[in-house]
Each structure stands twice: as structure tokens, then as C-alpha cells.
Amino acid sequence: MRSYHLEPGRGLDGLTTADHDEPTPGRGQVVVRMRANGLGFRDLQVLNGDYPLPITPGIVPGCEGVGEVVAVGADVTRVKQGDRVAATVFPHWQDGPFLLENAAQLGTMINGMLTEYAVLGEDGVVPIPEHLSYEEAAALPLAAVTAWNALTSGGAPRPGDTVLTLGSGGVSLFTLMFAKAGGARVIVTTSGPDKAARLRELGADEVIDYRANPSWSEEVRALTNGRGADRVVDPAGPLEESLRSVALGGEVAFVGYRLSGPAGAAPVDPGVLFGAGAVVRPVATGSRAHFLQVNRVMSAHRLRPAIDRVFPFEDVHEAYRYSMAGGGFGKVVITHG
Incomplete structure (x- = not known):
């Protein structure tokens, strides 16, 4: 071998x-x-x-x-x-x-x-x-399990809740898939029209081009009538924009120990952190129990x-x-x- x-x-x-x-x-x-x-x-x-x-x-x-x-x-x-x-x-x-x-x-x-x-x-x-x-x-083993942990361990979104996920990497694609299967409205950020079209094909309700609009939290607020997203899954950053996007009492699931790019690596303003009024929960993949749950939802909804x-x-x-x-x-x- x-x-x-x-x-x-x-x-x-x-x-x-x-x-x-x-x-x-x-x-x-x-x-x-x-x-x-x-x-x-x-x-x-x-x-x-x-x-x-x-x-x-x-x-x-x-x-x-x-x-x-x-x-x-x-x-x-x-x-x-x-x-x-x-x-x-x-x-x-x-x-x-x-x-x-x-x-x-x-x-x-x-x-x-x-x-x-x-x-x-x-x-x-x-x-x-x-x-x-x-x-x-x-x-499934890394991206899907991480997405499931990020989306559900702090309390699964309820039907009609708004989920925001950042970028079009593996974790975000599974977050989109799982959130839609649970009846949530999903907003996704991405880097251009081609990926935006693919995300809409996968069920994204709204797509924001973060290159065209670096202050994309303002658009998230506009799309939610000022309320913000109930759950933010953040594998891409910048974290401060996620904090400006989350609803009071919501959660930012912070995936990974490092955010990409100089903007993502910038320190977070403590005032923004406090003003978000939300939980920031670090996420590191998931357990065997998470994986079994992923398999059940994949099978029940015939997801690919x-x-x-x-x-x-x-x-x-x-x-x-x-x-x-x-x-x-x-x-x-x-x-x-």
C-alpha cells in the first residue's frame, strides 16, 4: 500500500x-x-x-x-x-x-x-x-460537520429565522444547505456575479458582493429591516462586520482561528463587540455525534x-x-x- x-x-x-x-x-x-x-x-x-x-x-x-x-x-x-x-x-x-x-x-x-x-x-x-x-x-467530514456545529450547537435556527454565512467555501455551502433544509432565510456574501449565481441556484435568498460593498453589514441590516441576522456563520471575516450584522440576542459562530486578509486580521473594537449584544462562539469542527446528525439530515432531505x-x-x-x-x-x- x-x-x-x-x-x-x-x-x-x-x-x-x-x-x-x-x-x-x-x-x-x-x-x-x-x-x-x-x-x-x-x-x-x-x-x-x-x-x-x-x-x-x-x-x-x-x-x-x-x-x-x-x-x-x-x-x-x-x-x-x-x-x-x-x-x-x-x-x-x-x-x-x-x-x-x-x-x-x-x-x-x-x-x-x-x-x-x-x-x-x-x-x-x-x-x-x-x-x-x-x-x-x-x-462531509470537515466542512459539513463544522457547518452543522456552527449552525445548531448554540440552538438551531427556527423556520423563518435569518442566517448569514460568509463566502462560498465548503463550510458556507453546507451552512446554506442545512439552513434552507430547516426553513431559514439565508443571506450569503461572495466575491462576484458568477459565484452569486451558483449560490442562488443552491437556494440562497439573498447574495451580497463583499468586494463591491466592503461594508456589507449595512446591506444585511437593510435586508432584515434593521434587525440583523439571527445567526451568523463566519469562516471568512472580517469579524467586526459579522458583529455589525448580527441581531440583538443572536449568535456569531466564529469558525477557525484566523480570518483571511489584513482586514479580517484587524483587532475588533470592544465597543462593536459589546454593542452587538450577541454571543460569539468559537467553532472547531465537531464531534462524532455531530457527524451522525449530519448524516441524518443529508439522508432525510436527500442532500448532495x-x-x-x-x-x-x-x-x-x-x-x-x-x-x-x-x-x-x-x-x-x-x-x-
């Missing part, structure tokens, strides 16, 4: 392959033949050694992977041989709030998913929705993720280059054929 390995901070020169013996499962473990992987902004941060969690040199990168269980160890009861499963990004985070003892993450602190076979604990996998292909299911491009496992370097260039719409996926 082949695996990719990463020396953080060396860019693509530090991403190499190695051959290994096919693994065997231990007690409570399963072996998964990988069928597809997801790739996103988080992977670019890890590649560059610019990530809040420690990165083990020589690690197998990638936190998003789906495949088929081909072997099970002793005492495994949750899955069986032949099951289609996805790995959870934080395999020890089963439910409840995020705790430091659950911080071990695939592809940074422990070996990840860019491999042909992976050994995982049975508690670190979940079944994937039957109506999704492996390539579609590979979009937006896929941008699919690359073969042999062309992982090209997939990284494509992701670095930006400008895509939907998930970049790697298939094992």
Missing part, C-alpha cells in the same frame, strides 16, 4: 509517498480501504506548517477520508466488513463540548487519510449516507454536496496546486478509483 507523508513547512516538496505493508486491525480497530478524500484550506495550512495544532513530522496528512471496511479487530461491534464509512476528524471526540483530551486530530497529531488503507478505532468512524457516492461523502473537481490519488500534488490557486466552487476531492 502507498501513503503520502508530510514534512510541515516545506510545501509540496515536503509531500512524499512511501510503500508500506497492508495493516491489520487490533482490538477495537477496523481497517478501511480508502475510496475518496476531501481537500481544503485546512490542508494548505498544515502543508505550510501554519496550523494551531502541532503537526508530527512525517505524518500521513489529510483529515477527510471515506472508504470500505475490509477487516475488523476483536470486540468491534459498531461496524462490520463491507460497511461504507467515513473517518471522524477528531476520533476521540465522541460528544459534548470540545476538550483538550480529545484534541488528537487526523493528519496533524495522528496519521491521517491520504493513504490506501487506514487503521481506525471503531469509535472514530461513522456510516455514510446510502444515496451518496464515495466522492460526495468525502466532502457541491463538488468542484476530482483528482486521482496519484495526482495529489496537482490537487494541492489547484486548491492553492483558489477560485473554485465546491469541494476538491481525491478518488482512489
